[in-house]
Amino acid sequence: MINSYVDRGDGSKWDKERKLTRRAIDAANNMHPKPKFFIVCGDLVDSFPGTSSDDKVKKEQIQDFKIDFKTLDSNIPLICVCGNHDVGNSPTQDSVEKYKESFGDDYFSFWVGGVKFLVLNSQYYKDSSQVPEQKEEQDVWLETQLQNDGWQHLVVFHHIPWFLESPDEEDQYFNIDIDVRKTMLKRFHDAGVKKIFCGHYHRNAGGFDEDLEVVVTSAVGCQMGEDKSGFRVVTVKETEIQHKYYDLGQVPKNIDLE
Ligand SMILES: [Fe+2]
Known part of the structure; x- marks a missing residue:
């Protein structure tokens, strides 16, 4: 994407992404205590599913993604979330299977200590016409x-945000249509979810729908904005969840859990 979007190339190179990925992995490996997991909130690779030549590029990108993430400390599980580039803007049975x-x-879903995490495929909320x-x-x-089966926190991850700034904002490419958004936010509210983490926007953003x-x-x-390449460090405590985005050069080595 850097090659096509920033460097105006044909999208056939991804060495810049690989370098940044290695730096992100190094930063995670060097954190103390080690992260309980490393999650990529979708668009694991840039290439969309499509023609056989698209699929060839996609295969190479997936191969390189896996090679690079092999350098992630084996004590830090990698969690993958599915994005629109991964299954297509209008996913099909075939693209989801692949x-x-x-x-x-x-x-x-998965658990870490008393925290339950849900990973969703947000393409089903964006365009499920073929699936x-x-x-x-x-x-x-x-x-x-969403039933409470003993969790202290219930945290949700998916790719396309329900909204970028406000639950009442207008529909656009980077959010989910308001009817679906409102219905889903109510379900999460009723279940007691307090944090939903998303990607897709290539910028830091977010907001509140009540709590x-x-x-x-x-x-x-x-x-796509003014941010620099980086990732978010999320600290989960008994009664609160804190989070902060760091540029790759500024990821702290020591995380204070007090
Ligand atoms: Fe995306």
């Missing part, structure tokens, strides 16, 4: 996951 072959499930059954399956599954915060994090790779 994603799952490369990266595993497109929606799932109505998969969308329905995720919705049914989500309902079961529910949608946090939009810029990219390790291509920037």
Whole structure:
């Protein structure tokens, strides 16, 4: 994306993204205590699914993504979230299956200590016209996951933010349409979710819907605003969740958990 969007090339090089990815991984490896996991909130690679030549580039990019993330400390699990570049703006059964072959499930939950995390495929909320059954399956599954089965915090991750600044903002490419947005935010509210972390915008943003915060994090790779390549460090305490975005050169080595 840096090659096509910033350098006005044909998108056939991704060495800049690879360098930035390695720097992000190094910074995570050097943190104390080590992160409980490292999550990439979608668009794992730039190339969209499509023609056979697109798929060839995509395969190479996925291969390089995996080579680079092998350098992530083996004690830090890598969690992958599915984005529009991963399954397409209007996903198909085939694009979702191919994603799952490369990266595993497109929606799932996991626990770390007393915290439960949900990872969703937000493409089902953006455009499910070609995959109505998969969308329905995720919705049914989500309902079961939103029951409180003993979590201290319930945290949600997906790619496209419900909103960028305000729950009432107008529909656009980088958010989810307001009808779906309102319905879903209410479901999360009712379940007691306080934080939802997203990507997609290539800029830091976010806002509140009452006490529910949608946090939009810029990219390790291509920037579309004034932010620099970096990642967000999230600190989870018993009663609160704090988060801060760091440029790659400024990621702290020591994280204060007091
Ligand atoms: Fe995206």
